[in-house]
Amino acid sequence: MIDVGLLLTMIVAVGVPSLVARWWPLTTFGEPVGFLDVAIWPAMVGLGVGRLVAVALDGPSSLGSLSDLLIIRSGVEFWPGVAAAMLAAAWSAHRSGVASFDRLADLVPLALIGYAGYEATCLVRDGCYGPETSLGIRPPGTSTTMLPVGILAAIAVVVGAVVLHRQLGRRASWAVVMGGLTVVAGVRSLAAIWLPHIGDGLTRQHWSSIAVLLATVPALTAGVLGGHPATRERQLLDR
Structure with missing residues (x-):
């Protein structure tokens, strides 16, 4: 049976940034490419x-079962997945002779x-709690009206994407990457406060987002206070 909600989520998460790429073209590939391609x-x-x-x-016992592994809806660890995706993109950049952070900042x-599209499609998955x-909005199966977190x-996240896109070329590439991680970690840390979960303590997804936020904020602050890269180069040349 096809999971229509998950299918629509994947279409939106990939399709929307592919459309936006027409106005925000990628610049580190040497030739025009679509977001989906890269x-x-x-x-x-x-x-x-x-x-x-x-x-x-x-469920370590499920590691030997391909059918269990393929049931994506039953759980994906977010931040290890993000780290793996970034490493894959950085490796591709290295093979192309492009600085890894330049490629990551471009993306x-x-x-x-794309991540904002994933969050917004809670409407077609299990409901927006x-x-x-x-x-x-009243999520399916409930009688309570809730603020759609x-x-x-x-x-x-869209606001963060617009701000960071405007910083491309104005800030060091690593600062833009740290900015992207900070936006997602901050949003997830706040959103998790109001999302339903079992127990009274923080979920693994919640505390991991807080940990990423605490790690990226100092780096982002250094990037913001560092000023325009070209400005620093001119200052060095003037000495």
């Missing part, structure tokens, strides 16, 4: 690694658009 391989690597890590943590704004409100997360 993102599908890192995305598949990230999805595979994220699934393997999730299974290893939650970050469109990747954020959040705190109870008088005005909001997924939709708000998507809006915040």
Whole structure:
């Protein structure tokens, strides 16, 4: 049976940034390329690694079952998947003779658009959950109107993508990459506060996002305070 919600999510997460790429063309490939052409391989690597890590943590006995591994909906570890996708993109850049951070920074704004599409499609998956409100959306199977945290997360990520796209060429590439990680980690850390979960403590996904946020904020701050790369070069030449 086809999981229509998951299928629509994948279409939106890849299709929307592919459309946006017409206005935000990629510049580190030497020739015009589509987002789908360059993102599908890192995305598949990230999805595979994220699934393997999730299974290893939650049900190691399932590692020997291909059918269990392929049930993506039952859990993917987000940040290991992100790390694997970034490494795959960096490796591809190295093979092409392009600086890894330049390639990653080139991809970050469109990747954020794709992630925003994933968050927004909570509408077609299990429903958009959040705190109870008088005005909001009623998720399937509930009688309570809730503020759709997924939709708000998507809006915040899109804003972050626009800001970071405007910083391309103005800030060091590594700072743009750190900015992208900070946006996603910050949004996920805040959103997880209102999303339903079992128990009273932080979920693994929640604390891992907080850990990434704490790691990237200092690097992002250094990048912002560092100023325009070209400005620093001119200052060195003037000495």
